[in-house]
Amino acid sequence: MSVSHQTAYGQVADALRAEILAGHYEPTLQDPNRNELPGAAEVGARFGVSDKTAARAIQQLIAEGLARGRPGQRPVAIARQERPDRWQMQGRYARARKAGGLVFGSDMQGREVEKRTTRTGWVGVPDQVAPLLRLSPGSRVWARAREALVDGRIAELSISYFPADIAQGTDLTLPGPFPPGGVVGVLEQAGYRIVGTQNEVRARLASEDERRAFGTDPELAPLEGRILVEMTHATYGEDGEPLEAVVSVRPATGNVIVFETSEEDHRA
Numbered sequence: 001m002s003v004s005h006q007t008a009y010g011q012v013a014d015a016l017r018a019e020i021l022a023g024h025y026e027p028t029l030q031d032p033n034r035n036e037l038p039g040a041a042e043v044g045a046r047f048g049v050s051d052k053t054a055a056r057a058i059q060q061l062i063a064e065g066l067a068r069g070r071p072g073q074r075p076v077a078i079a080r081q082e083r084p085d086r087w088q089m090q091g092r093y094a095r096a097r098k099a100g101g102l103v104f105g106s107d108m109q110g111r112e113v114e115k116r117t118t119r120t121g122w123v124g125v126p127d128q129v130a131p132l133l134r135l136s137p138g139s140r141v142w143a144r145a146r147e148a149l150v151d152g153r154i155a156e157l158s159i160s161y162f163p164a165d166i167a168q169g170t171d172l173t174l175p176g177p178f179p180p181g182g183v184v185g186v187l188e189q190a191g192y193r194i195v196g197t198q199n200e201v202r203a204r205l206a207s208e209d210e211r212r213a214f215g216t217d218p219e220l221a222p223l224e225g226r227i228l229v230e231m232t233h234a235t236y237g238e239d240g241e242p243l244e245a246v247v248s249v250r251p252a253t254g255n256v257i258v259f260e261t262s263e264e265d266h267r268a
Helices: 008-021 040-047 051-063 090-099 164-168 182-189 208-214 222-226
Strands: 067-070 073-077 113-124 140-150 153-163 196-205 227-236 242-251
Touching: 008 040, 008 051, 040 051, 051 067, 051 073, 140 164, 153 164, 153 208, 164 242, 182 242
Parallel strands: none
Antiparallel strands: 067 073, 113 140, 140 153, 153 242, 196 227, 227 242
16 A cells, blocks of 8 residues: 655554554453554555654654554554543534533533632743643743632632733733633634634542542542542634633542533534
8 A cells, every 4th residue: 555745644644543543453362462553664664655754654643642652662552541532622612602601501401500710810831731832831821710610519620821912912811700701702802713722631639729629538538539630721713823721620520510512513
């Protein structure tokens, strides 16, 4: 099988990606090393491309979180339960524009949902957020910390980070709660439009402050008291410019705010 040179590495990556997603590299009891991907030379011979092009295709899969590199050894496919969750969320923002907010009746039917800002100010951007905003760690950004309560109980803690030029060119630094439409409304009133997102979801241990905020007792409820689901979410404008990055945490069990992410057409 050969591919055109112009998009060679992308086509090779597409083929290998499809094989990984189809389970071709999942280990078995009979073959525990089945998760090993072929080396660059083998991939190059199979697809009729250079070793360099083949290596670039493999690196693309590693960057996507579908494979893991190993110095001196062949890369391995990452098991599906260990892969980061990624999805497109344009539908979420289409609904936000239509409904004037990001919490909809279908998310929490019959529940009382409240969001409140707990603190704001200029801070140094954390290491995990800096790449999303394309800034150096410690760069000055505007931060807004919030709590989401469901039936009076804290269900989510989040901090939004805005690049300095975005914050200073909008009403994001004004005191008080956001107007209807939230961050989306403020950004779009300033002439920005969210057209792309990047999202990562992971589980981690809760800090003492987080356990205290959620009212969980690790002795009485070991999983709920210790494990959090952390979502890192970044939004980008029409020119690809970073507009906002949000880090939110929720208990792994109990009340969790869930946003619909299906790709529906909500244009007028």
